[in-house]
Amino acid sequence: MSHDRTPPDCSLLIGEHELSSASGGVFAHINPATGDHQANIPLAGPAEVNQAVACASQAFELWRRFPGEQRALLLNRFADLIEKHTDEFIRLAAIEGGTPITVGAGGPRLGAEWTRYYAGWADKIDGQVVSMPPAGELIYTRPEPYGVIGIIITWNGPLISLGMKVAPALAAGNTVVIKPAEQTPFVAHLFAKLALQAGIPPGVINVLPGSTEAAQALIGHPDVQKVTFTGGPVTARKILHQCADLLKPAVLELGGKSANIVFEDADVVSVAQMAAFWSVGLLSGQGCELPTRLLVQDSIYDAMVEAVRTVAGHLPLGDPFDPNTIVGPVINEDACTRILGMVERAKRSGAGRLVLGGERLGGEYANGYYLRPTVFADVDPASEISQQEVFGPVLVIQRFKTEEQAIALANSTGYGLGGYVQTHDLGRANRMAAALKTGYVHINGTRNIPACAPFGGIGLSGYGKEGGRPGLDEFIRLKTVSMPA
CATH class of the missing domain: 3.40.605.10 (Aldehyde Dehydrogenase; Chain A, domain 1)
Known part of the structure; x- marks a missing residue:
């Protein structure tokens, strides 16, 4: 090319x-x-x-x-x-x-x-x-x-x-x-x-x-x-x-604020790779159905936060024409300002614990519209950064204990485009698919928007x-x- x-x-x-x-x-x-x-x-x-x-x-x-x-x-x-x-x-x-x-x-x-x-x-x-x-x-x-x-x-x-x-x-x-x-x-x-x-x-x-x-x-x-x-x-x-x-x-x-729900029987390493790439890596988070909320069961929560932080922190940033680059810039200066504004408000209000990023790149990338992949943990479900679409490389992580809590968290925003479930329990997967208020549910990493399947949302x-x-x-x-x- x-x-x-x-x-x-x-x-x-x-x-x-x-x-x-x-x-x-x-x-x-x-x-x-x-x-x-x-x-x-x-x-x-x-x-x-x-x-x-x-x-x-x-x-x-x-x-x-x-x-x-x-x-x-x-x-x-x-x-x-x-x-x-x-x-x-x-x-x-x-x-x-x-x-x-x-x-x-x-x-x-x-x-x-x-x-x-x-x-x-x-x-x-x-x-x-x-x-x-x-x-x-x-x-x-x-x-x-x-x-x-x-x-x-x-x-x-x-x-x-x-x-x-x-x-x-x-x-x-x-x-x-x-x-x-x-x-x-x-x-x-x-x-x-x-x-x-x-x-x-x-x-x-x-x-x-x-x-x-x-x-x-x-x-x-x-x-x-x-x-x-x-x-x-x-x-x-x-x-x-x-x-x-x-x-x-x-x-x-x-738009969307899709939840990626991870149960304790899921593989932490593989899910962390998927969760990081599909939220703060792909298109620099600028996608409507990307899983930008990560809901993790209590018993594996700390391990998942650390694994996601590690993966997201090592995603190569830089020139879009560099074959090693995974994360490019966001679309323009206005997007940078808007995204960083949401990040700063989350930090000031104590909406969550910043574990990665939250800043614009400097140095050789200072003139471009580059934002470092950003991850918040322990995020308040009622906060702006949890409720509103960021449309940038920002992932929020939340903890749950029971299946019922996971469903309530996933359905707590006004959006309803996509939902993601990670579990090896077939019965649980089917229960979650029925309970999520979304237009699409992906189980264990199925791909987005194949032409043969209806795609569309509800609510916002x-x-x-x-x-x-x-x-x-x-x-x-x-x-x-x-x-x-």
Whole structure:
């Protein structure tokens, strides 16, 4: 893989036309690893949103009539191209988001997996005969695409979000207008260009980096039939207010404060490695379903705290292009300030015992947005750092004695995205899976977000599903037809 750190030219993509300037102004893109300005990103305004939606509406009339097997063929070609360009996606993720190249392969792998999975559904969308009542009517359903879907994604793992949203929308016959975060425009641009290369018609996928004004224009456009959003609860509430005025449906994949519950029969060493990497290592803790609360049974608590501290303290930090780096920077200066503010408040209030980190890196990394992996033990369950999503490399550890206490602690936040259980007791694992108030439960290290399984949360973690057949159904409307038998 090339270690060229030069960002590509970035533009808006409307149909097959690239716009190097737009009415929303310019975003000065900063490399999170160095703090240096590296590109000017053109931002869409309402004018470009109108153009893109008109283009997507026109393309919809063509795309919806493609036979399912043809959409499947094109989506599989698209998945092939995502895989073929793995190295470039890894490079772009390091440039735009500071994702280390050692973990960056997860983006194209999952992006291709989700695209290929939904390609398999494209020719299997069927209705059903509902009934033949005594009156002699035949009643059946027609599954139909919505039309233009507005897709708004945040900056962490953009290629994964694109695969989760775009692939099922297209498989169902919809077209899309994507507003990626202005912090991560390069991956989304390459994604859309590869779709054209795969033969997906111009206008089926449109990409508009833009400001809040652009997002509002996209949500409010009368020809946008549904909105799907990945981000945080604060922004989601604003989106829902706007959708409510228009009676427009939305899917919300929001944040999490997922509990990783470790019982005394679990292996301390292997769980500590998993707990540290998946909370303060992977994406520098900037992931919605990462297990950022570690709940440990009393008899192994002290050993687990020490093991996690040791593992987390030895995770290599540094340059995203260094093949030894595991932990890169967080996304920007604002994120550094916000995360460190939460850490300082936790320290001042006595919310927990700081056992590792809690500081910004200096020296050669002082200009980048690097935070040392941070671990708090003995954390008050009611504290801010236990209740609120940090979205950074911060892990809180709490003690429990009984299964009932573990359940109460795990369910004590307003979030409900993921839950993790570590035990060799099958009965206990099933009881915990039933008791946790989450959209997903992982037992003993199962992997996150496979395309075949429904993914989505409850409470502050949003609603709606991505993945599996339910993820396809989010982009289908059922029409009921009755006729004399």
